[in-house]
Amino acid sequence: MYKIGERVIYGSVGVCEIEAIGPLDMDGAKKEKDYYTLIPVYQNGRIFAPVDTKVYMRPVLTKEKALDIINNIPNVESEVYENHNPRMLNEHYQVYLKSGDCIDLIRLVRAIFAKKELIAEKGHKLSQVDENYMKRAEELLHNELACALGIKPDEVKEFITKRLDG
Numbered sequence: 001m002y003k004i005g006e007r008v009i010y011g012s013v014g015v016c017e018i019e020a021i022g023p024l025d026m027d028g029a030k031k032e033k034d035y036y037t038l039i040p041v042y043q044n045g046r047i048f049a050p051v052d053t054k055v056y057m058r059p060v061l062t063k064e065k066a067l068d069i070i071n072n073i074p075n076v077e078s079e080v081y082e083n084h085n086p087r088m089l090n091e092h093y094q095v096y097l098k099s100g101d102c103i104d105l106i107r108l109v110r111a112i113f114a115k116k117e118l119i120a121e122k123g124h125k126l127s128q129v130d131e132n133y134m135k136r137a138e139e140l141l142h143n144e145l146a147c148a149l150g151i152k153p154d155e156v157k158e159f160i161t162k163r164l165d166g
């Protein structure tokens with residue numbers, strides 16, 4: 001069980017802070033059940049999740065683990081997924097997003113970026129599905145790394161570049 005004030009990754013929402021734990025006083029909530037009240041760190045809103053939720057939930061990376069992941073980026077292998085069916089692309093990319101794993105997010109970003117370079121050589125652009133998933137994967141990854149490193153999400157790309165080039 002997590003503690004109040006702890007930051008966690010919650011499903012595809014990403015980084016959330018636990019504001020409260022306990023029963024909810026609202027319609028539809030089971031009175032005998034405890035819920036986490038989650039505040040998304042980089043979005044607006046409030047989420048009420050049962051403590052035994054089936055939604056993927058884990059602690060945010062430590063600073064040390066975040067730095068290890070960044071140092072390992074050049075070694076992360078990815079494979080371009082070529083499929084012109086948007087439904088199949090969605091299903092394929094969802095697996096990476098739903099895993100909640102930073103290495104999977106890096107794999108996804110690298111694969112779509114490589115795809116972008118390949119099709120640019122032919123004078124084509126990425127599909128909207130590819131663009132959306134690359135943006136979402138980068139957002140989730142940058143938000144967690146920012147939280148772990150104590151920087152802003154829009155500083156993560158530069159931090160990674162300096163660290164890998166340094």
